[in-house]
Amino acid sequence: MKYSGSLNQTWNSFKDPQRVKVLADLIKREVESLGNPVNIMEFCGGHTHVILKNGLDELLKGYINFLHGPGCPVCVTALERVDLAIELAKLPDVILCTYGDLMRVPGSNKISLLTLRAEGYEVRPLPSCLEAIKIAQEFPNKKVVFFAIGFETTAPHTAVLIKQAHQLGIANLWVVSNHILAIEVLDYLLKSEEKPFIEAFIGPGHVSTITGVQVYEPIVQRYGTPIVVSGFEPLDLLQAVYLIVKQKKEGRCEVEIQYTRTVDKQGNLKAQELLKEVFVIRDSFPWRGLGEIPNSAYAIAPKYESLDGEKFFNLSLPSSKEHPQCLCGRVIKGLNKPTDCKLFGKACTPQNPIGPCMVSSEGACLAYFKYRKQLN
Numbered sequence: 001m002k003y004s005g006s007l008n009q010t011w012n013s014f015k016d017p018q019r020v021k022v023l024a025d026l027i028k029r030e031v032e033s034l035g036n037p038v039n040i041m042e043f044c045g046g047h048t049h050v051i052l053k054n055g056l057d058e059l060l061k062g063y064i065n066f067l068h069g070p071g072c073p074v075c076v077t078a079l080e081r082v083d084l085a086i087e088l089a090k091l092p093d094v095i096l097c098t099y100g101d102l103m104r105v106p107g108s109n110k111i112s113l114l115t116l117r118a119e120g121y122e123v124r125p126l127p128s129c130l131e132a133i134k135i136a137q138e139f140p141n142k143k144v145v146f147f148a149i150g151f152e153t154t155a156p157h158t159a160v161l162i163k164q165a166h167q168l169g170i171a172n173l174w175v176v177s178n179h180i181l182a183i184e185v186l187d188y189l190l191k192s193e194e195k196p197f198i199e200a201f202i203g204p205g206h207v208s209t210i211t212g213v214q215v216y217e218p219i220v221q222r223y224g225t226p227i228v229v230s231g232f233e234p235l236d237l238l239q240a241v242y243l244i245v246k247q248k249k250e251g252r253c254e255v256e257i258q259y260t261r262t263v264d265k266q267g268n269l270k271a272q273e274l275l276k277e278v279f280v281i282r283d284s285f286p287w288r289g290l291g292e293i294p295n296s297a298y299a300i301a302p303k304y305e306s307l308d309g310e311k312f313f314n315l316s317l318p319s320s321k322e323h324p325q326c327l328c329g330r331v332i333k334g335l336n337k338p339t340d341c342k343l344f345g346k347a348c349t350p351q352n353p354i355g356p357c358m359v360s361s362e363g364a365c366l367a368y369f370k371y372r373k374q375l376n
Contacts, residue, residue: 014233015054023238024059030245031063038245039065039197041189041334043182044204045072045362046232052371054234064241067196067334070185070290071204073150074101074360075332078286079320081178082356083107085147087315088176089116089123095139097132098147099154100125101360104353108320129154129161136165136173144173145309153206155179155298156271159278162304174309177298180285182207183215184296189333190223196334200244202237203229205259212267216255224253231259278304288356289329328355331364338368345369 031038042048048068051057057066070076086107089096096113103114103125117123122142126132129146136144148158158175165173182204189195203216208229216227226247230240240258247254257263278301285297300308322329326348327341338344338357348354350366357365 014231014235016235020059020234020238023235023242027060027238027242027245028063030242030249034245034249037063037065038248039067039199040202040241040244041067041069041196041198041200042202042230042237043069043071043186044202044206045075045360045364045367046206047071047202047204047230047237048364049362049367049371050232050234050237052367055371056234056237060241064245067198068331068337068364069201069334070189070287070332071151071182071207072332072357072360072362072364073154073180074105075328075356075363076180076185076287076290077102077105077149077178077356078288079108079322080286080317083317083320084176084315085113086111086116087317088145088147088309088313089113089121091143091313093141094143094145095122095124095135096145096147097124097126097129097135099129099149100127101362102147102149104359105356106353129157130164132161132173133165133168133170136170140172142172145313146173146175147178147309148175149178151180151182151204151207152210152275153204155279156210156268156274159274162278162300162307163274165307166304173307174312175300175307176309177279177300179279179298180287181281181296181298183211183219184293185287185290186216186219186227187222188290188293188296190219190225192333194333194335198225198334199248200226200228202240202244203227203255205229205231205236205263208257208259208263208267210268210271212265213255213257213263214265215267220253220255226253226256228256229259229263231262277301289332323354326355328357328365331357338365339372341365 106112132146228240228243279298282297282299284292330336353359357363
């Protein structure tokens with residue numbers, strides 16, 4: 001589809017109410033011909049926020065059941081890893097750096113990195129991980145730790161940081177890798193006994209820019225579950241839903257790309273090669289709410305182990321304990337809606353978050369608090 005006019009007109013066209021209505025009506029007719037609503041899990045937390053903010057779930061109510069998945073990196077960062085970040089930040093002469101959303105996630109003792117910052121510890125949110133190099137150079141007597149989180153989307157940035165720090169010979173900078181792999185958690189969800197009835201996935205747009213879509217083909221073939229990779233505008237998501245419904249009507253099961261302006265089959269080959277050079281796959285890694293998932297995360301490769309913060313600091317921590325009433329673990333599996341949680345909007349709010357799904361800008365609980373709380 002081609003658009004003309006200014007940039008603002010172009011992006012506004014992805015939200016055009018008339019086009020939204022036409023596509024929504026088309027989806028409804030197709031679902032009616034199937035005879036039952038379709039259960040679709042949007043993997044990415046960014047998609048969840050677009051769906052809730054623009055009322056797409058209400059628009060397609062009774063036709064499409066949106067299940068919210070584990071594609072919010074802050075939400076699936078295991079509590080024990082949050083505790084690790086907190087303990088690292090408490091060490092003498094450490095400047096701990098990370099991305100902003102993780103700062104507010106409470107650890108086992110209800111203390112967050114933001115709390116430590118307020119108490120005078122040197123904790124810094126960074127818009128770019130490469131700023132950690134500048135901080136290390138500016139403070140040569142400090143131990144600078146970058147606590148890296150995210151899927152394949154942010155992992156190449158961390159890889160660049162590690163390579164540059166290695167080339168520059170910076171001796172007071174370390175990285176703790178918490179980078180996780182989207183493809184492995186998709187596989188985990190589909191083979192898990194405790195899962196909702198997932199008929200299709202809306203695949204992650206940003207992750208797929210790096211990985212390409214061919215990585216999803218074994219998943220689709222193994223489980224018979226279509227995946228359509230979508231962009232982040234209302235019409236993107238509606239078109240992705242339409243492509244899924246069309247596949248079901250025609251008896252097909254395929255990987256498709258709706259987000260063709262950014263995603264292709266192969267992905268970013270240079271980024272993939274960089275990831276292979278700098279990282280190795282861990283045997284297993286903890287995910288919040290999901291437990292240990294084999295082969296699901298990156299560790300720093302032996303070539304760059306002098307920058308590996310886990311090996312250098314080698315902290316031993318007690319077992320982490322989740323809040324017994326927090327349903328974040330079930331929300332990111334698609335088993336519960338945020339409003340099913342007794343804490344939601346009461347004890348747990350954006351100002352006083354109990355779990356990570358209320359903290360992250362991509363968290364499902366935050367989306368419901370912002371866009372659906374008044375409906376419940």
